[in-house]
Amino acid sequence: SQQGEEDPQALSIQEGENATMNCSYKTSINNLQWYRQNSGRGLVHLILIRSNEREKHSGRLRVTLDTSKKSSSLLITASRAADTASYFCATDEGTYKYIFGTGTRLKVLA
Amino acid sequence: GAVVSQHPSRVICKSGTSVKIECRSLDFQATTMFWYRQFPKKSLMLMATSNEGSKATYEQGVEKDKFLINHASLTLSTLTVTSAHPEDSSFYICSARNGGRYGYTFGSGTRLTVV
Numbered sequence: 001s002q003q004g005e006e007d008p009q010a011l012s013i014q015e016g017e018n019a020t021m022n023c024s025y026k027t028s029i030n031n032l033q034w035y036r037q038n039s040g041r042g043l044v045h046l047i048l049i050r051s052n053e054r055e056k057h058s059g060r061l062r063v064t065l066d067t068s069k070k071s072s073s074l075l076i077t078a079s080r081a082a083d084t085a086s087y088f089c090a091t092d093e094g095t096y097k098y099i100f101g102t103g104t105r106l107k108v109l110a
Numbered sequence: 111g112a113v114v115s116q117h118p119s120r121v122i123c124k125s126g127t128s129v130k131i132e133c134r135s136l137d138f139q140a141t142t143m144f145w146y147r148q149f150p151k152k153s154l155m156l157m158a159t160s161n162e163g164s165k166a167t168y169e170q171g172v173e174k175d176k177f178l179i180n181h182a183s184l185t186l187s188t189l190t191v192t193s194a195h196p197e198d199s200s201f202y203i204c205s206a207r208n209g210g211r212y213g214y215t216f217g218s219g220t221r222l223t224v225v
Contacts, residue, residue, distance in 0.1 A: 035216075042116070042203060042218035043154075088153060097144055098205075098214065100154040 004101040006089060012107045019076040021104040023089030024069075030092045032065060034074050037086045037103075046074075046087075081110040112138055112208040116217030123194055123224055131189045131220045133204030139184040140206035145177075148201040148219075160187040194224040 004025035013019055023032070031050045035043040049056045049065045049072065056063050062075040076083055086105050090098040113136040123129050133143055141162045146154040158179050159167040166179035176198075178190040187206075191198050203219040 033214075040201070040219075040221065043205075043216040045214075045216075097156055097159055099156065100146075102153045105151070 004089060004091060004099065006087075006101040006104050008104060009102065010105045010107070012109065013079055015079060015081055015108055015110050017079055019079050019083070019106055019108070021074045021087050021106070022071060023073070023101045024071045025089070025091045025099075025101070026070065027091075027093050029067070032072050032092070033090045033098070034061075034063060034072075035088045035090060035100075037088065039085075043088070076106075079106075079108045081108050084108045112215045114140075114204065114206050114215045114217045116204055116220055118220055119218060120221045121223070123222070125195055125224055126193055128190055128192045129194055129222060131191075131202055131204075131222075133187045133189070133206065133217050135185045135206045135208070135215075138206075138208050140187075140208065141184060143181060143187040143204055143206045144214075145179060145187075145189050146203045146205070148203060150201075154203060157189075162187075191222065194222070196224045198222065199224045 006023045033048045034046040036046055037043050047058050047063050049063050060077045065072045084107050086103045088103045089101040115134045115136055117132045143160040145157045147157050148154045156169050157172045160179045160181040162181045162184050168174050181187040201219050201221050204217045205214050208215050
Protein backbone atom coordinates (compact mmCIF):
# COMPACT_ATOMS: atom_id res chain seq x y z
CA SER A 1 0.00 0.00 0.00
CA GLN A 2 1.23 3.46 -0.77
CA GLN A 3 -0.26 4.89 2.35
CA GLY A 4 1.18 5.44 5.75
CA GLU A 5 -0.64 4.44 8.86
CA GLU A 6 -2.11 6.70 11.47
CA ASP A 7 -3.26 5.82 14.89
CA PRO A 8 -5.56 5.95 16.51
CA GLN A 9 -8.15 5.74 13.74
CA ALA A 10 -10.60 7.53 15.98
CA LEU A 11 -10.15 9.57 19.14
CA SER A 12 -12.75 11.05 21.42
CA ILE A 13 -11.73 13.46 24.19
CA GLN A 14 -13.18 16.12 26.42
CA GLU A 15 -12.73 19.78 25.69
CA GLY A 16 -9.56 21.08 27.32
CA GLU A 17 -7.70 17.78 27.07
CA ASN A 18 -4.75 17.20 24.78
CA ALA A 19 -5.06 15.07 21.65
CA THR A 20 -2.15 13.10 20.24
CA MET A 21 -2.14 11.45 16.84
CA ASN A 22 0.63 9.37 15.34
CA CYS A 23 1.69 8.77 11.78
CA SER A 24 4.07 6.16 10.44
CA TYR A 25 5.39 6.04 6.91
CA LYS A 26 7.41 3.66 4.83
CA THR A 27 10.11 5.41 2.81
CA SER A 28 12.61 8.23 3.16
CA ILE A 29 10.99 11.64 2.95
CA ASN A 30 11.84 15.25 2.22
CA ASN A 31 9.13 16.58 4.48
CA LEU A 32 5.93 15.66 6.22
CA GLN A 33 2.78 17.73 6.48
CA TRP A 34 -0.29 17.56 8.65
CA TYR A 35 -3.70 18.49 7.30
CA ARG A 36 -7.12 18.91 8.79
CA GLN A 37 -10.38 18.07 7.07
CA ASN A 38 -13.80 18.94 8.32
CA SER A 39 -16.49 16.51 7.27
CA GLY A 40 -17.11 16.63 3.55
CA ARG A 41 -14.77 19.56 3.01
CA GLY A 42 -11.37 20.22 1.52
CA LEU A 43 -8.07 20.02 3.31
CA VAL A 44 -6.53 22.75 5.39
CA HIS A 45 -2.77 22.80 5.79
CA LEU A 46 -1.67 22.83 9.43
CA ILE A 47 2.07 22.44 9.59
CA LEU A 48 5.06 21.23 7.60
CA ILE A 49 8.14 19.65 9.14
CA ARG A 50 11.24 18.98 7.12
CA SER A 51 13.28 15.81 7.35
CA ASN A 52 16.11 17.59 9.17
CA GLU A 53 13.76 18.99 11.82
CA ARG A 54 12.67 17.14 14.93
CA GLU A 55 9.98 19.38 16.35
CA LYS A 56 7.83 22.31 15.30
CA HIS A 57 5.22 24.39 17.01
CA SER A 58 2.34 26.44 15.69
CA GLY A 59 -0.09 27.85 18.20
CA ARG A 60 -1.66 24.90 20.02
CA LEU A 61 -0.06 22.43 17.62
CA ARG A 62 3.15 20.57 18.23
CA VAL A 63 4.59 18.20 15.66
CA THR A 64 7.51 15.85 16.13
CA LEU A 65 9.36 13.84 13.54
CA ASP A 66 11.55 10.80 14.09
CA THR A 67 13.07 9.81 10.77
CA SER A 68 14.86 6.82 12.30
CA LYS A 69 11.50 5.36 13.26
CA LYS A 70 9.72 6.83 10.23
CA SER A 71 7.08 8.34 12.43
CA SER A 72 5.56 11.67 13.35
CA SER A 73 3.13 12.85 15.97
CA LEU A 74 0.69 15.73 16.13
CA LEU A 75 -0.27 17.09 19.52
CA ILE A 76 -3.18 19.48 19.91
CA THR A 77 -3.16 21.07 23.33
CA ALA A 78 -6.19 22.41 25.20
CA SER A 79 -8.55 21.02 22.60
CA ARG A 80 -11.77 22.75 21.65
CA ALA A 81 -15.01 21.46 20.15
CA ALA A 82 -14.04 23.27 16.95
CA ASP A 83 -11.01 20.99 16.64
CA THR A 84 -13.36 18.12 15.79
CA ALA A 85 -12.22 16.96 12.35
CA SER A 86 -10.15 14.34 10.58
CA TYR A 87 -6.40 14.79 10.63
CA PHE A 88 -4.07 13.41 8.00
CA CYS A 89 -0.34 13.27 7.64
CA ALA A 90 1.13 13.46 4.15
CA THR A 91 4.67 12.65 3.11
CA ASP A 92 6.73 13.96 0.24
CA GLU A 93 9.03 11.20 -0.96
CA GLY A 94 10.90 13.52 -3.26
CA THR A 95 8.67 12.97 -6.25
CA TYR A 96 6.56 16.06 -5.57
CA LYS A 97 3.47 14.04 -4.93
CA TYR A 98 2.12 13.63 -1.45
CA ILE A 99 1.06 10.31 -0.02
CA PHE A 100 -1.57 10.58 2.67
CA GLY A 101 -1.91 8.55 5.82
CA THR A 102 -5.11 6.78 6.77
CA GLY A 103 -6.22 9.60 9.05
CA THR A 104 -7.42 10.05 12.59
CA ARG A 105 -10.99 11.14 13.28
CA LEU A 106 -10.93 13.41 16.30
CA LYS A 107 -14.04 14.24 18.25
CA VAL A 108 -13.84 16.84 21.00
CA LEU A 109 -16.78 16.78 23.35
CA ALA A 110 -17.94 20.05 24.86
CA GLY B 111 -2.58 34.09 -1.77
CA ALA B 112 -2.18 30.64 -3.37
CA VAL B 113 -5.87 29.90 -3.75
CA VAL B 114 -7.18 26.89 -5.63
CA SER B 115 -10.77 26.92 -6.76
CA GLN B 116 -12.52 23.65 -7.50
CA HIS B 117 -15.84 23.51 -9.28
CA PRO B 118 -18.47 22.21 -8.90
CA SER B 119 -18.57 21.51 -5.20
CA ARG B 120 -21.37 19.00 -5.63
CA VAL B 121 -22.73 17.23 -8.67
CA ILE B 122 -25.33 14.53 -9.19
CA CYS B 123 -25.41 12.77 -12.52
CA LYS B 124 -27.06 9.80 -14.12
CA SER B 125 -25.25 6.57 -14.86
CA GLY B 126 -23.63 6.62 -18.26
CA THR B 127 -23.09 10.35 -18.44
CA SER B 128 -19.80 12.20 -18.12
CA VAL B 129 -18.91 14.79 -15.54
CA LYS B 130 -16.17 17.40 -15.69
CA ILE B 131 -14.51 18.81 -12.59
CA GLU B 132 -12.37 21.93 -12.80
CA CYS B 133 -9.40 22.89 -10.68
CA ARG B 134 -8.12 26.45 -11.05
CA SER B 135 -5.20 28.21 -9.47
CA LEU B 136 -6.48 31.73 -8.99
CA ASP B 137 -3.41 33.76 -8.16
CA PHE B 138 -0.48 31.64 -9.21
CA GLN B 139 0.61 29.43 -12.04
CA ALA B 140 0.59 25.70 -11.45
CA THR B 141 2.58 23.54 -13.83
CA THR B 142 1.70 20.50 -11.77
CA MET B 143 -1.62 19.58 -10.22
CA PHE B 144 -2.73 16.44 -8.47
CA TRP B 145 -6.07 14.68 -8.36
CA TYR B 146 -7.14 12.66 -5.34
CA ARG B 147 -10.13 10.52 -4.60
CA GLN B 148 -11.56 10.00 -1.14
CA PHE B 149 -14.10 7.40 -0.08
CA PRO B 150 -16.30 8.09 2.95
CA LYS B 151 -14.31 8.15 6.16
CA LYS B 152 -11.20 7.10 4.29
CA SER B 153 -7.97 8.77 3.34
CA LEU B 154 -7.06 10.44 0.08
CA MET B 155 -5.81 8.24 -2.70
CA LEU B 156 -3.67 9.88 -5.34
CA MET B 157 -5.17 9.22 -8.77
CA ALA B 158 -2.92 11.12 -11.11
CA THR B 159 -0.44 13.90 -11.59
CA SER B 160 -1.50 16.51 -14.10
CA ASN B 161 1.29 18.25 -16.01
CA GLU B 162 0.67 21.38 -18.03
CA GLY B 163 1.14 20.76 -21.71
CA SER B 164 1.73 17.02 -21.44
CA LYS B 165 -0.04 13.82 -20.61
CA ALA B 166 -1.07 13.09 -17.07
CA THR B 167 0.70 10.43 -15.07
CA TYR B 168 -1.73 7.96 -13.56
CA GLU B 169 -1.22 5.89 -10.45
CA GLN B 170 -1.39 2.15 -10.65
CA GLY B 171 -4.92 0.86 -10.86
CA VAL B 172 -6.46 4.11 -12.10
CA GLU B 173 -8.17 3.79 -15.45
CA LYS B 174 -6.89 6.43 -17.84
CA ASP B 175 -9.88 6.16 -20.16
CA LYS B 176 -12.25 6.45 -17.26
CA PHE B 177 -10.70 9.47 -15.64
CA LEU B 178 -9.58 11.88 -18.33
CA ILE B 179 -7.26 14.65 -17.22
CA ASN B 180 -6.47 17.75 -19.21
CA HIS B 181 -4.06 20.46 -18.10
CA ALA B 182 -4.20 22.84 -21.03
CA SER B 183 -3.10 25.98 -19.24
CA LEU B 184 -0.98 27.02 -16.30
CA THR B 185 -4.05 27.73 -14.20
CA LEU B 186 -6.51 25.00 -15.10
CA SER B 187 -6.68 21.25 -14.85
CA THR B 188 -9.83 19.28 -15.50
CA LEU B 189 -10.86 15.78 -14.50
CA THR B 190 -13.60 14.18 -16.56
CA VAL B 191 -15.27 11.08 -15.22
CA THR B 192 -16.52 9.33 -18.32
CA SER B 193 -19.50 7.01 -18.51
CA ALA B 194 -20.01 7.40 -14.79
CA HIS B 195 -21.28 4.53 -12.66
CA PRO B 196 -22.52 4.53 -9.08
CA GLU B 197 -19.18 3.13 -7.91
CA ASP B 198 -17.54 6.32 -9.18
CA SER B 199 -19.43 8.24 -6.52
CA SER B 200 -16.82 9.79 -4.30
CA PHE B 201 -15.17 12.97 -3.10
CA TYR B 202 -12.58 14.25 -5.56
CA ILE B 203 -9.95 16.80 -4.50
CA CYS B 204 -7.29 18.55 -6.50
CA SER B 205 -4.12 20.21 -5.34
CA ALA B 206 -1.59 22.43 -7.04
CA ARG B 207 2.06 23.11 -6.47
CA ASN B 208 2.32 26.79 -5.71
CA GLY B 209 6.02 27.08 -5.15
CA GLY B 210 5.37 28.92 -1.95
CA ARG B 211 6.25 28.22 1.61
CA TYR B 212 4.07 25.15 1.89
CA GLY B 213 4.34 24.09 -1.69
CA TYR B 214 0.83 22.80 -2.19
CA THR B 215 -2.67 24.18 -2.01
CA PHE B 216 -5.80 22.05 -2.03
CA GLY B 217 -9.14 22.73 -3.60
CA SER B 218 -12.31 22.43 -1.54
CA GLY B 219 -13.33 19.20 -3.22
CA THR B 220 -16.16 17.94 -5.39
CA ARG B 221 -18.71 15.46 -4.15
CA LEU B 222 -19.86 13.33 -7.07
CA THR B 223 -22.97 11.21 -6.76
CA VAL B 224 -23.91 8.95 -9.65
CA VAL B 225 -27.48 7.70 -9.60
